[in-house]
Amino acid sequence: MNTIDKFEIKGRVIIITGGAGFLGKKHAEAILDGGGIPVLIDISNESLDRAKEELLKEYPEGIVEIYKADIKDRHAMEQLAVEICGKYSHIDGLINNAANNPKVEGDAKNMKNIRFEDFPIEMWMDDISVGLTGALVCSQVFGSVMAKQKKGVILNISSDLGIIAPDQRIYQKDGLKEEEQMVKPVTYSVIKHGILGLTKYIATYWAQKGVRANSLCPAGVFNNQNDDFLDKLSNLIPMGRMADSDEYKGTILYLLSDASSYMTGATVIVDGGRTCW
Ligand SMILES: NC(=O)c1ccc[n+]([C@@H]2O[C@H](COP(=O)([O-])OP(=O)(O)OC[C@H]3O[C@@H](n4cnc5c(N)ncnc54)[C@H](O)[C@@H]3O)[C@@H](O)[C@H]2O)c1
Numbered sequence: 001m002n003t004i005d006k007f008e009i010k011g012r013v014i015i016i017t018g019g020a021g022f023l024g025k026k027h028a029e030a031i032l033d034g035g036g037i038p039v040l041i042d043i044s045n046e047s048l049d050r051a052k053e054e055l056l057k058e059y060p061e062g063i064v065e066i067y068k069a070d071i072k073d074r075h076a077m078e079q080l081a082v083e084i085c086g087k088y089s090h091i092d093g094l095i096n097n098a099a100n101n102p103k104v105e106g107d108a109k110n111m112k113n114i115r116f117e118d119f120p121i122e123m124w125m126d127d128i129s130v131g132l133t134g135a136l137v138c139s140q141v142f143g144s145v146m147a148k149q150k151k152g153v154i155l156n157i158s159s160d161l162g163i164i165a166p167d168q169r170i171y172q173k174d175g176l177k178e179e180e181q182m183v184k185p186v187t188y189s190v191i192k193h194g195i196l197g198l199t200k201y202i203a204t205y206w207a208q209k210g211v212r213a214n215s216l217c218p219a220g221v222f223n224n225q226n227d228d229f230l231d232k233l234s235n236l237i238p239m240g241r242m243a244d245s246d247e248y249k250g251t252i253l254y255l256l257s258d259a260s261s262y263m264t265g266a267t268v269i270v271d272g273g274r275t276c277w
Pocket of ligand 1: 019021023044098101130134218219
């Protein structure tokens, strides 16, 4: 098989948690580009319908599945696995992508006080339950199907903040007292570092069962953030800019396909060089 053919994932069924979100839809495009079938799981019905409509407009020949479900709910995930296997008889991949994603940069408004000293325990529990427990549950349920099949791939979405600590200076605004300044929440760091541990655990646990697991650490994606924030962040990135939302698709397809067949337990950093500094 030639090298380019190894990137093909024709007919492979790949689940994306948080699939209706900003990057979830981009992951789905990468899967469709490779000939695969993306299965979007999300808690938002409206976003799921919109994502499916947009994807099918772009890929009229493609197949896109959507399911409204909460990834923390093991029973719901088990039912979903039965439904997907009933329809396709296999599950070939899982992207653990869902996370609470509070926007604290630029023009973010109406954020509760999430500074470290008073970070609410309820928020800690909720963030962890989506970002880590959700990834655990989905890996248990869908990963077990793949282990039985003796083939599959799990791709966990971490972040550059799974490697380095947030530089809180880039979220600061002139004229606010220190205690009023926005910060990246502590849960983001904990979850994104934790995802790397989960990946290495699964990679070694299922290595003999043909299930590979890797982490992708993307850096911030340009999404109309204001100029002040863009200047501060770009200054921390050797390439001098945020990512375009399409710039992870090549890596996603590589990690989902047989092109990465000898890769497991790896932490793949795609960040314009930010974590080198
Ligand atoms: N956007 C970035 O710049 C960036 C950078 C680095 C890493 N990441 C990571 O990439 C992933 C996706 O980011 P995004 O920007 O697309 O975020 P997003 O908020 O647009 O999407 C997350 C999706 O997850 C869904 N979700 C939340 N809780 C859920 C649950 N319990 N069950 C099912 N679905 C649930 C939300 O409805 C949403 O559609 C996240 O893990 C994020 O931390 C994003």
